[in-house]
Amino acid sequence: MVLGVPLSELLLLAALIIVAGFITGVLAGLFGIGGGALIVPVLYEVFRVLGVPDEVRFQLCVGTSIAIIVPTNVVRAWAVPAVIGVAAGSIIAAFAPGGVLKLAFVLIASVIAFKLLFGRDSWQLADDLPGRASMIAYGVFVGLASSLMGISGGSISNMILTLYGKPIHKAVATSAGLGVPITIAGTIGYILAGLPQQSLMPPFSLGFVSLIGFALMAPVSSLTAPYGARLAHGLSKRRLEIAFGCFLLAVCIRFTFSLIE
Numbered sequence: 001m002v003l004g005v006p007l008s009e010l011l012l013l014a015a016l017i018i019v020a021g022f023i024t025g026v027l028a029g030l031f032g033i034g035g036g037a038l039i040v041p042v043l044y045e046v047f048r049v050l051g052v053p054d055e056v057r058f059q060l061c062v063g064t065s066i067a068i069i070v071p072t073n074v075v076r077a078w079a080v081p082a083v084i085g086v087a088a089g090s091i092i093a094a095f096a097p098g099g100v101l102k103l104a105f106v107l108i109a110s111v112i113a114f115k116l117l118f119g120r121d122s123w124q125l126a127d128d129l130p131g132r133a134s135m136i137a138y139g140v141f142v143g144l145a146s147s148l149m150g151i152s153g154g155s156i157s158n159m160i161l162t163l164y165g166k167p168i169h170k171a172v173a174t175s176a177g178l179g180v181p182i183t184i185a186g187t188i189g190y191i192l193a194g195l196p197q198q199s200l201m202p203p204f205s206l207g208f209v210s211l212i213g214f215a216l217m218a219p220v221s222s223l224t225a226p227y228g229a230r231l232a233h234g235l236s237k238r239r240l241e242i243a244f245g246c247f248l249l250a251v252c253i254r255f256t257f258s259l260i261e
Contacts, residue, residue, distance in 0.1 A: 010203055010212075016046045017213050021220030026228040027247070037109060039065040039221075040150045041251040043213065047202065056200045056208070058098035058105075063190030063208030065150030066183050068218045078157070081139030082146070083185045089147025090189025093208065094196070099259055104148035106252045106259075112155050113252070116245035127165045146182050147189065 020042045027038050043061040052060060093101060115123075129135060142157050187209060194207030204211045 013050060013202055013204075013212055014216060016049060017210075017216045018220050020046045020213075021217035022224050024217065025221030025224030026231075037112070037149070037151055037155060037248060037251075039068055039217070040105065041254065043210075043217075044255075047210075050202055052202055053200050055098055056194070056197050058101045059093045059190070059194060059208045060201060060205065060210060062093065062101055062148070062150030063187070063194060064210045064213040064217075066147070066186035066190060067209045067214045068221075078135065078139035078142060079181050081136045082143030083181050085140040085143025085145070086147040086182055086185040086189060087143075088140075089144050090186065090193045092148065093190060094193035101148050102255050102259055104145070105150075106255050108145050108149055108156070109248045110252050112159065113245040113248035115159055116241045116248070123163060124165055125163045129161075129164050143182055143185075147186050150186075 024038050024042050040058075040061045043064055044057065047057050047060055130138075138160055142160070145151075145156050191207035191209050194201065194205075194209070198205070198207065201208075202210060202212075
């Protein structure tokens with residue numbers, strides 16, 4: 001027994017998290033990305049095997065994912081609005097059923113997948129960023145979507161910035177900086193949101209954040225990502241986009257079926 005928890009249960013949780021970290025790391029290296037778009041669906045299956053109740057399972061996946069991807073400049077125009085969006089997402093997680101977050105993941109991931117599969121460099125809304133009011137609205141949306149999906153916001157902010165004519169390398173740099181306030185605020189928000197349902201969580205969880213998942217999955221996925229990167233060297237950028245788009249669609253179909261079961 002460890003703090004009242006059977007050792008066998010802790011070892012099973014640790015083993016499954018390590019396997020999940022391995023899978024996530026290889027996929028992240030292969031597709032050249034990280035974050036909740038990969039972590040959330042993998043953790044969903046891990047926590048299903050562990051018997052985490054369905055009404056809190058997706059919230060636990062999202063909260064743990066946000067904690068894991070606290071990333072490595074903060075964009076002035078988006079930082080505060082994004083944190084406001086994250087706070088709104090945390091409130092939704094606290095009071096809404098897990099199906100709401102699952103539906104949000106499906107809708108947003110489907111848009112990202114569509115852009116990956118069918119998008120063109122010529123797709124633009126304008127040649128430069130919009131005015132202050134629109135930028136604030138985009139910032140809130142990025143924070144809200146990130147909080148509901150369990151991601152750092154990179155996929156969403158990259159898509160918005162490139163649609164407004166920003167080169168992809170500048171978009172990526174902006175997204176990395178924006179991820180700092182999003183993930184810190186999101187982690188705190190999901191811890192607080194899950195405290196009233198602490199009894200439903202697996203061992204060593206704090207609110208909607210699995211501390212074992214946080215401690216084990218990040219280093220394991222970092223160690224295994226280079227193997228995925230080696231696999232990626234033999235594929236073109238376009239093929240990787242198609243592969244990741246198909247992966248997201250498969251996840252969306254999986255979650256959609258779970259919503260109607």
